[in-house]
Amino acid sequence: MSRKAASMRTRPHILALAALFTLCTPGCASKHAAAQMGRLMTADERTMVTDAAALMAKKGLKDESALATSLLGKGIWRSATADDIYMKQAEKDGGTPYAYTLSAGKQPSAIVLAPRFFKETTAPARASLMLHELGHYRAYVKTGFSDETDGYKAQYDANKKLGMGEEDSLPYFAMLDGVVEYVVPKYPEYKKYPDVKGYMTTP
Numbered sequence: 001m002s003r004k005a006a007s008m009r010t011r012p013h014i015l016a017l018a019a020l021f022t023l024c025t026p027g028c029a030s031k032h033a034a035a036q037m038g039r040l041m042t043a044d045e046r047t048m049v050t051d052a053a054a055l056m057a058k059k060g061l062k063d064e065s066a067l068a069t070s071l072l073g074k075g076i077w078r079s080a081t082a083d084d085i086y087m088k089q090a091e092k093d094g095g096t097p098y099a100y101t102l103s104a105g106k107q108p109s110a111i112v113l114a115p116r117f118f119k120e121t122t123a124p125a126r127a128s129l130m131l132h133e134l135g136h137y138r139a140y141v142k143t144g145f146s147d148e149t150d151g152y153k154a155q156y157d158a159n160k161k162l163g164m165g166e167e168d169s170l171p172y173f174a175m176l177d178g179v180v181e182y183v184v185p186k187y188p189e190y191k192k193y194p195d196v197k198g199y200m201t202t203p
Contacts, residue, residue, distance in 0.1 A: 100114070
C-alpha cells in the first residue's frame with residue numbers, strides 16, 4: 001500500500017485512514033472545547049473495549065490497560081453518534097475515521113470511537129487504536145496540549161509488545177504512515193526500525 005493510500009487526517013484528534021492525502025495544520029487538534037461528545041456505549045461495545053484493555057495487559061502493557069479500564073469507568077470512552085460533526089467532517093474530507101480525543105487544556109473529556117472501530121477492526125487493531133488515543137490523553141493531562149506525534153509514537157512504541165501487523169489491515173498501515181508523517185521528523189531514529197524503513201521505501 002502506498003503512503004498516499006494510507007495517509008492520515010485529524011479532526012480534532014481523529015485517527016482516520018484517508019483515501020489520498022494528509023490534511024492537518026499544526027495544533028489543529030488541540031484547541032477544541034471539551035463539550036461532551038458521543039453517547040454511552042452499548043453492552044457489546046463496552047465488552048469490546050474491555051477485551052481490548054485485557055489484551056493490552058496480556059501483552060505486557062499493564063499501565064496502558066489500567067488507564068484504559070479507569071477511563072471506561074469514568075465514562076470517557078464513548079461511541080460516536082450518527083451526526084457526530086468531527087466524524088462527518090473527516091469523511092467529507094475523504095477520511096475513514098476511527099476515533100478522536102477531546103480536551104480543554106489538561107482535562108480530556110471524551111475519547112469518541114467511530115462505528116467502524118467496533119465493526120471493521122480486529123481485536124489487536126482495536127487495542128492499538130485505543131493506545132493511540134491514550135497517547136493523546138496522557139499528553140493532554142501532562143502539558144495541556146497534544147499533536148499527532150503523541151498518538152503515533154505511543155501507538156508504535158506499544159505495538160512492539162502488542163504485535164499488530166499486516167494481517168490487521170488498514171489500522172496497521174495507518175500507524176506506519178503516521179509514524180513516517182509525524183514521528184520521524186521529530187525522532188529521526190525511528191526511520192531505522194525495519195518496518196518503518198520498509199514502509200518508507202515502498203513505492
